[in-house]
Amino acid sequence: METTHRVVVGDARDLSAVADDAVDLVVTSPPYPMIEMWDDLFADLDPTIEDALAAGDGQTAFDRMHDQLDSVWDELDRVLVDGGIVCLNIGDATRTVDGSFRVYPNHARIIEAFESRGFDPLPDILWRKPANSAAKFMGSGMVPPNAYVTLEHEYILVFRNGGDSRTFEPRADRRYEAAYFWEERNRWFTDIWTDVRGELQTLEHDIDADLRDRSAAFPLEIPYRLICMYSAYGDTVLDPFWGTGTTSLAAMCAARNSIGYELEPAFCEVFDDRVADVGTLSRSIGRARLDRHREFVAQRTENGNPPAYDAEQYDTTVVTKMERRIQFREVADAEPIEDGYRIAHRPLSAHTRS
């Protein structure tokens, strides 16, 4: 099995290199309006944003920053198949402009933007990430009423393109082989994620903390989970705000195709470094999932409630019939092509333990 991973260095407000209905899933994290690290980027896209900030007009700056993101959302309706899903990681911003502190509610503004474009909102995920303790409490300390709650969460907003879900032929291999384990379903489809830093993070030594801060990269676990949750093998995942390519790396590990758009050409080199280890990474991820599953089976068996079904490809049991055909894939080869990579995948071997 092969997948391709294309990168376009360019402005995602015009996705003309992507054909109509060429995308099955969007996983992305845009620059967050009113977070200072993105002021210059937004001002490059619309110079009146700098004027609004200089004049102390936070509301106008916020609106114009979202206008830039809206142009990208306009394109998604065209490139995404009917029933395709958008998973959008966004945080609200707190900021003092012209002496006045407030929240700029990015998530609420983006929900409105998608609804008005005919996307249906689906239940979203609160991603809870601990803030640095120095920044933790804002306001007037121990006396009421002028202290502020610290934002320690971001959102993963989920939308469907149109009213109907995607359909597949009955028992489609590419869907059933991409199944996830019952206990993964229980963790992944919960609406508060507190466990993101921990699992795949320990496998991913490929991006240092400083670069992560400068590029605002999300942990690999975020796109990897979302891709496993909302797409099947062979699907195509788009990230219009590609950054250092974490979504494409996750798509490679999950055997899906990907397309990325990024304004900053220098990030492509970072991505090349990350791809150099993708074989090992994909193998580690598959093996870690299998090992965790075997621990779960052992625990359930000890509790007198062993899973009832045999997995077809691995020497383990599973809780439901739907999981029996699970077949992980690892990256066998990564070949550079003109605008990205072609990846050869092979089934992850039926090892007993890593």
Ligand SMILES: C[S@@+](CC[C@H](N)C(=O)[O-])C[C@H]1O[C@@H](n2cnc3c(N)ncnc32)[C@H](O)[C@@H]1O
């Ligand atoms: C929050 S970062 C994404 C980080 C990414 N998820 C990762 O893991 O590296 C947003 C990225 O969007 C890019 N960007 C912003 N506006 C863009 C536009 N109109 N077209 C293409 N890329 C854009 C920025 O250069 C930045 O790299």
